Amino acid sequence: MTPELLADLHAIMPEIWLVGAIVAAVLADLVLGERGRVVVTLLGMAGCALALCALTGDVHEPAGRVLGVLSIDSYAVFFRTLIIGGTGLILLHTLVFRGVEDCTRNEMVPMLLGTALGGCLLASTDNLIMLLLSMELLSLCSYLLAGWQRTERRSSEAALKYLVYGAVASAVMTFGFSLLYGLSGSVNMAEIGLAVSDAWSGGAGSGQLVVILATVLVGTGMFFKVAAFPFHFWAPDVYQGAPTPVTTFLAVGSKAAGFAVLVRFVHGVYLGDALNPAWLERLGWMMAVLAAVTMTYGNITAVLQRNVKRLLAYSSIAHAGYLLMGLAVMTSGSADEAVTEGMDSLLFYMASYYVATLGAFGCVMALANRFGCEELDDMNGLAWSAPWTSTFLVIFLVSLTGLPPTVGFIGKWMLFKATLDAGLYWLAVVAALNAVVALFYYFKVARALFLRGDQEVVEGLPSRGIMPGLAAASLAGLAGVAVYYGLMFDDLAAWVSASLL
């Protein structure tokens, strides 16, 4: 093997570990069958752990390019860390999740690892073909996972809905890619950026039309993936119908990968060296409006929900709006400072959203495992039986609302700072008032758990073995992380700042 190839392989070591874990999990499933579910899960988690070690081991600076299609920079490392770490935790929770039959549980492990693999590649690529392939890998595994509860009508409905919408969105995005290819003759984002800039400065002829059309088409596909308004319609049904571990992945892993590629695309294509102020102004304005509408729509609709998974689905739409604020700042002006600050705040917010959402879904799963509840009304008074899980859930919800002393507050802080600095005063005010709406529905969960019901201890289903304990410990760990980084976030902020494109 040539040294170059070795270095390439080294750079995608995490992905190789994931593939290895997929193979190992499939083989272990074949040999051990249903009884080996702990082993299969542990293999999957071990794969994630090794991949994480490989990630933290060597950060490639300057950006290492692999096979000409992957850009393994610190930005990719940031998102891959989130995705792989999240998947490892989700695997643990999948093992103890009561909603799926034991005979199909093992097969979820390679599937989840497959989504993670797709997400990692998606976060690293700056090549449109690779982007499409990895997004399809992520999506196909997600479609299957969403319908995993075969006997549940809702689950099948979720899978079909996700598949149909997803296929259309992919097709539309691909059409946009083909336009961009036609414009530039390249599938590399940076080269497309040059061509887009040229086409725009060519005047109000067909060049501009193509750019606008391609942007809208590509935007549709990517906004679908991150569940931003107006391409969010799939999210509530799919989130509610899918098994909760899968919902968790959709809310965190899938969203992180979607934003990773969205930001890389915007950065590469529109904010390259040849950026065009007139064009940027329109894009920035559009992003700001979409951010405001997405968060307001998500929050206000979330208020009406009675199912906790559905509530979190709308909340994840709202958070897509918050994340879009970062993108709005990036595209708000031609200053490099705005690009850096916007991306910085977006990445930090993503990290804070990631921890809190992972934790919140984990708590919802823990409660559902013990008490079989997903409707808010069924959760009444459970805090008296499960005080710790409920307390952790409140911590995560507080973080999602954006109140100190949690990392969510710092995430909001970063966003507000970037938005005000970019002069988008109205957007900052809209976002701030949205936090008040968010508090109302997040605390509907706290209200059900703590304030309602007859407030007496009820016995839930017993949990067997050590794994539920481990899952609970992981929630405690996440809650600790959420509070720790709310008070001492220098390290996290430094990591984020070092991970920009």
Added chain:
Amino acid sequence: MDNILTLITFSPMLGILAILLTGKEHKDALRTIAAAATAIPLVLASILWVQFDTSEAGYQFVQEVSWIESLGVQFFVGIDGLSVPLVWLTTLLLFLAPFAAWKIEKGVKGFMLLLLLLEVGILGVFVSLDLFLFYVFWEVMLLPMYFLIGIWGGARREYAAIKFFLYTLAGSVLMLLAIVALYLCVYESVAHPFSIPLLSEMIRDGSLTGSNLVNGGELFGWSFLNWVFVFFFIGFAIKVPIVPLHTWLPDAHVEAPTSISMVLAGILLKLGCYGILRINLGMFSIVAPGYAEIGAVIGLVSILYGAFCAMAQTDFKRLVAYSSVSHMGYVLLGASAFTSAGLNGAAMQMFTHGTSSALLFLLVGVAYDRAHHREIEGFGGLANVAPIYTGITTLGFFAALGLPGMSGFVSEVLVLIGAWEVYPVYTAIAGLGIIITAGFLLWTLQRVFLGPLNEKYKDFPDVTAREKFTLIPLAFLCVLLGVMPMLLLGHMDATIESIRALFA
């Protein structure tokens, strides 16, 4: 002594640890731990009170520790004449709260834990000199309050708890935007962009105008400092509360358990007033005069509206709650005058109302514990069976309505004298508020305690030893400060003068 403020603020954490380690079935142990844990800050704050240098206008007992380096946030605490009485009052009321809550049987562990957490939050706000720290404490205080009202409150507790939370948050997110904006103005030029003394200095000497922001920080033709001032003001005004942002108050105060109503009325309202005096007046002294008259009118409206509403109430606790709205109006009226007497009166009113309203809520709680209702018309002639209770209540009412010789008289007269120099018309109308207050309080006294005894309550027990323990210190303070107001004014005077000098 350098870290005494840190010790005061975080000493309740010891109690939290101890409570976590105690089983929930040991209720008396939990109550005792909470009482002991709140005694520590009270003792420390008393030492602080004695050690406080009354001739010094600036901050004392200052401690500065670097906290979040990437933003330049410090753990920066200190007190001056404005905050030292409030710190002491907080430790006193929080020390009395576990005793007032002794009868609570449901979830004692959680209650005491949240109470201690609440104390940390409140004390933190009063001692913070770093805006970031200030905001963190400000929000940290909300969470325990939500659960304290929501779990242990009355029939409409869910509604009251979330309403309280939402109202406060709506104000505080605007405050957060203001803090972020201030940070953006100065973070490139100074090492500690959240320091309140530093920001005050920069705003005063005109080096902080928002000119380095996009569009000079202007929006809709309003200058940067005006926006920031108004955002801070809304955040604090909701907490005060001013009419028409007061509607959370009657609900929260009425639904909360007695001990929490006491803390709400006694201290939480003062947080808003404190913020207005410390930030809106102290920091934005070049903008504030433009809003003085609006502040005075808001204060006047609050005084009258609160008093009229109180008069219309049939629920004893709701009456006390509305009287708080009225009394907080005096603080705003006094503060808007920018005169020595007005500011002293405002600062003193915060303390005197803190003692008298806490006392009244405790007294209402005493009646409720026995009769299980709070209808004013449902009592009658209690003086015949409960003379001590009647005596203390009468004293509390007199303190609240500002009878000479009681603490409320001194602070209200100071406010009216101070405001008279600037707004004679408003002050004259505000004087009506005192009459209305006297009217509804005396009328209530008559309906509840005088007249023929309601036969239902012929066995109405008088106050118990535990209740006396909570009532007497507050009653004593009401009298003491009425007779010797200099005990309090002496501590505040230098600082208040320095604030007044900003507007000279």
